[in-house]
Amino acid sequence: MGIVGKVAAAAAIVVCGSVFSLALAGSDDQSDAHADKAQLHKLIADYQRPASIPFPEDNPYSDAKSELGKMLFFDPRLSVSNLISCATCHNPSFAWEDAQPLGSGDKMGQLGRHTPTILNLAWSEVFFWDGRADSLEEQALGPIAAAAEMAQPLDELVDELNAIEGYKTAFEAAFPGEGISEDNIAMAIATFERTVVSNLSAFDRWVRGDGQAISASAQRGFVVFNKKARCANCHSGWNFTDDSFHDIGLASDDPGRSEVLGGDILKHAFKTPGLRNIVERAPYMHDGSLQTLSEVVDHYDNGFVERDSLSEEMQQLGLTGDEKTDLIAFLKTLSSNDDPIDLPVLPN
Numbered sequence: 001m002g003i004v005g006k007v008a009a010a011a012a013i014v015v016c017g018s019v020f021s022l023a024l025a026g027s028d029d030q031s032d033a034h035a036d037k038a039q040l041h042k043l044i045a046d047y048q049r050p051a052s053i054p055f056p057e058d059n060p061y062s063d064a065k066s067e068l069g070k071m072l073f074f075d076p077r078l079s080v081s082n083l084i085s086c087a088t089c090h091n092p093s094f095a096w097e098d099a100q101p102l103g104s105g106d107k108m109g110q111l112g113r114h115t116p117t118i119l120n121l122a123w124s125e126v127f128f129w130d131g132r133a134d135s136l137e138e139q140a141l142g143p144i145a146a147a148a149e150m151a152q153p154l155d156e157l158v159d160e161l162n163a164i165e166g167y168k169t170a171f172e173a174a175f176p177g178e179g180i181s182e183d184n185i186a187m188a189i190a191t192f193e194r195t196v197v198s199n200l201s202a203f204d205r206w207v208r209g210d211g212q213a214i215s216a217s218a219q220r221g222f223v224v225f226n227k228k229a230r231c232a233n234c235h236s237g238w239n240f241t242d243d244s245f246h247d248i249g250l251a252s253d254d255p256g257r258s259e260v261l262g263g264d265i266l267k268h269a270f271k272t273p274g275l276r277n278i279v280e281r282a283p284y285m286h287d288g289s290l291q292t293l294s295e296v297v298d299h300y301d302n303g304f305v306e307r308d309s310l311s312e313e314m315q316q317l318g319l320t321g322d323e324k325t326d327l328i329a330f331l332k333t334l335s336s337n338d339d340p341i342d343l344p345v346l347p348n
């Protein structure tokens, strides 16, 4: 977008007085303060929520598909034990992940990585911590068949679902004349997942111009997030991710993205997670090694491992105690306090 476009975008936002009065660090005369306000406007413009959910052309939205996908997502009969559903690990009560450092799958076996959220994945282009899947459709069948997760052979699953009258009807409504197939299972689950979007948070209300929606501390934290702490260099845009891969210097020796690429490039690099509803999503990181947001902030401040693969964006930050408090206050404004979701009635 050219400069004119940017100005127009910023001008379109109604920002009220208390936002204007927030100065960026280090300004002491009037022209600096003026420049700061313009800068803050520009920053805020980057955080507008999109108006609608994108669905791919080869798997467009329908109510029937999404409802079917929701049933499948919550149905433990998708696992060989009939005990584990997608929602066992991606639990809506924990912002669509679980509260353990590492996931547990079939026979309670421990997985190698922490369960990520499925919130706002309609906007993602790469999936899994290491980005080994290119679409939600491609991703969906992985955990069903994976021995460590749901351990369910897919051909048997198609037979099992075919024996359930209610599923035959639901698949017919979603995919008329196509019957039950692995592809249709994946397309239905992916469609449901795209509807899992975090609602308006206090931060969004602030971005839309309600200057009282977040505290003064959180407003200062927003500036720290974007400036001194450099968080927005990777956690960018309304969903707070660049959908890219970085080594942030966690102690874990998981090769991450480099294993998918088959070389030394992007060693220990993982996908940048979005930060929506982040308070509800502890513990943190691909290895679940950080328990609280305070531990996360201390990690970025000066707790990371120095190694060749470390992202150049990772630098000693020298944050003060107040700046850390403000940063955490800001992160807390990203939660949307969604209504409890209606669980589907599973067919027989």
Ligand code: HEC
Pocket (backbone or CB within 6 Å): 073, 078, 084, 085, 086, 087, 088, 089, 090, 103, 104, 105, 106, 111, 113, 114, 115, 116, 117, 118, 121, 126, 127, 128, 129, 130, 136, 139, 140, 141, 143, 144, 148, 149, 150, 189, 193
């Ligand atoms: C046993 C726990 C468990 C179950 C069951 C499970 N998942 Fe996951 N899921 C995980 C873990 C752990 C990861 C991260 C794995 C990795 O990145 O290597 C993951 C990753 C994902 C991702 C990628 C998220 C992202 O940000 O890239 C999606 C989407 C997903 N799962 C959907 C599903 C669906 C759909 C099902 C059911 C068919 C399911 N999961 C079942 C634990 C589970």
Ligand code: HEC
Pocket (backbone or CB within 6 Å): 116, 117, 225, 229, 230, 231, 232, 233, 234, 235, 245, 246, 247, 248, 250, 269, 270, 271, 272, 273, 274, 275, 278, 281, 283, 284, 285, 286, 287, 296, 297, 300, 301, 311, 313, 314, 327
């Ligand atoms: C160099 C890019 C980069 C920068 C800078 C960065 N992050 Fe991250 N962030 C990531 C990546 C990549 C991960 C996942 C790392 C992993 O698990 O190995 C992550 C993970 C997180 C998580 C955990 C999310 C989850 O689902 O577990 C939080 C919270 C977080 N970052 C907050 C911040 C804050 C606050 C800052 C600024 C102080 C910041 N990040 C700076 C890239 C970055």
